[in-house]
Structure formats: structure tokens, C-alpha cells
Amino acid sequence: MVTKFNPYHVLHGPEGGQFTSGDGDATLDSTRSQVVLMAAQDTAKKLGFDPNKIAVNEGEHPFALNGKNYQAAGLAYLDGPKAGTIELFPRQIGTGATPAITAHEIMHQKFRAYLDDYRTQREGAIKDVDIKMRGNGMLDEAGARRYPLYQEHTRITDDLHQMMRDDGVSSYSRDWWNAQEAGKATLNQAIHETLAEIGALQQTTTLANMTHIARAAPNEEGQAFLYVKPLSQQWKDLYASVNSNWQAKHNVP
Ligand SMILES: [Zn+2]
DSSP, rough: OOOOOOOOOOOSSTTOOOOSSSSSSSSOOOOHHHHHHHHHHHHHHTTTOOOOEEESSSSSSSEEETEEEEESEEEEESSSTTOOEEEGGGGGTTOOOOOHHHHHHHHHHHHHHHHHHHHHHOOOHHTTHHHHOOSOOOOOOHHHHHHHHHHHHHHHHHHHHHHHHHSSSSSHHHHHHHHTTTTSSSSHHHHHHHHHHHHHHHTTTTTTTOEEEEEOOOTTTTTOOOEEEEHHHHHHHHHHHHHHHHHHHTTTT
């Protein structure tokens, strides 16, 4: 059985996790593949991502997650011979959904690059005898100048537990946090998907207007309720930090 799954999606290398979106089973002709590819490349240019690293695949990419079967709408290759590229599956992409799916996958690539840079700076900071690292991981002034990305990431994620509670820019990323809490997904995957969803949503709204439905803790009468919650400052900061790191490296104006 193939379960259709909205919205967007999907990813990546050995940690797995691939999702999908869209109308599914749509008739596909080469014109439609071209339309998807052109729209995706247009989105890539706007986001400072090399449009030549996006390809369409007219076949299918079925996968299983938590016992359910899905068809991928897009894949961001983070490892292996195709690392750094994105593949889209027009059969699974509904009309008008290409920019959001593309932006989602591009954010996976940007965050991967960001984490690589962060780890490199972190290793440098740990070995650096000329600087001091405080108990909370923050560096002294000299260290902050040498390892600015490390410092910024450490500052933003200082209260990671709050970020884990906040998440939920979409039901899709919230699902990942639920899986993470249940031990079925890693913290890295949940953060990846949350940022990717922010990227997708940014195709249709601004960070300032981004909201999601959250569930409040039950009150004294035991009633839980849903409410609209804006995107938290920490998530906005992390998203902006990932983008500016990418822009600095790729000379994006
Ligand atoms: Zn994803």
C-alpha cells in the first residue's frame, strides 16, 4: 500500500527519511517534467543554489517510514556520489508545489554545509590554546573572532530544549519532533526538517508572518487546546545564520 503524504518533501543519506507530497500518480509527460525543472531552477537561482545541481527523475522513489510506504517528491543527497545535488520527482509534485519542495530540499543542502563548517570551527576552537571556552561552550572575545560561526551557533542553540518544544512550523516538522521524542528519529533529522519546512514556507510567506498550530499543556481542568504560535526568535536566528553562511561562501548577492 502506498500512502499519500503531504506536504513536501524529502531527504537524504544514510540517516534516511524520505517523504513526499503532491497529487501522486499524475500522468507525466516530458513537458510537465520540463515545467517542474524550470520552476525548480528558477527557485534555486533566487535562493543562491546552483540550478545545475537540480535534476528531475521521471521514475519513482518509494520508501518506508515508521511502517508506512511513501513516494518521494524530492530528495536532497547529502552523502555519496550525488552529494550536494537535488532530485525532484514530477509524478509526485502537484501543480504549483515545485518552489516549496525545491526550497525545502535546498535548505537541507544549506544546513548540511553549515553543520560541516560549524564542526570544523568547533574542532579548531577546542584545540586552540590561545582562547578560552566557557562551560556553556561560548568562546571569549578572541575565540569569537576566530570562530564566528561556532560562536553564533552556540549562542542560538543555547536553549535547545526550548527550540525542541517550539518547533512545529508545520505538521510535517512536528511529526519529526514527535518521532524524535519517541526515539525514532535523531535530533539532527528533526532540526533539518524544521529548517527545511521554514525554507518551504518562505516561498509563500515571510519569517515575521510564519505561524504554526501548537498544542498548549492541559489546564487545571485537564483541557488541552490548540493555538496559533509565531515562529520563535531562535528558529528565525538559526535559519538566518544558515542562509548567511551559505551566501558568504557562494558569493550570493
Ligand atoms: Zn526534508
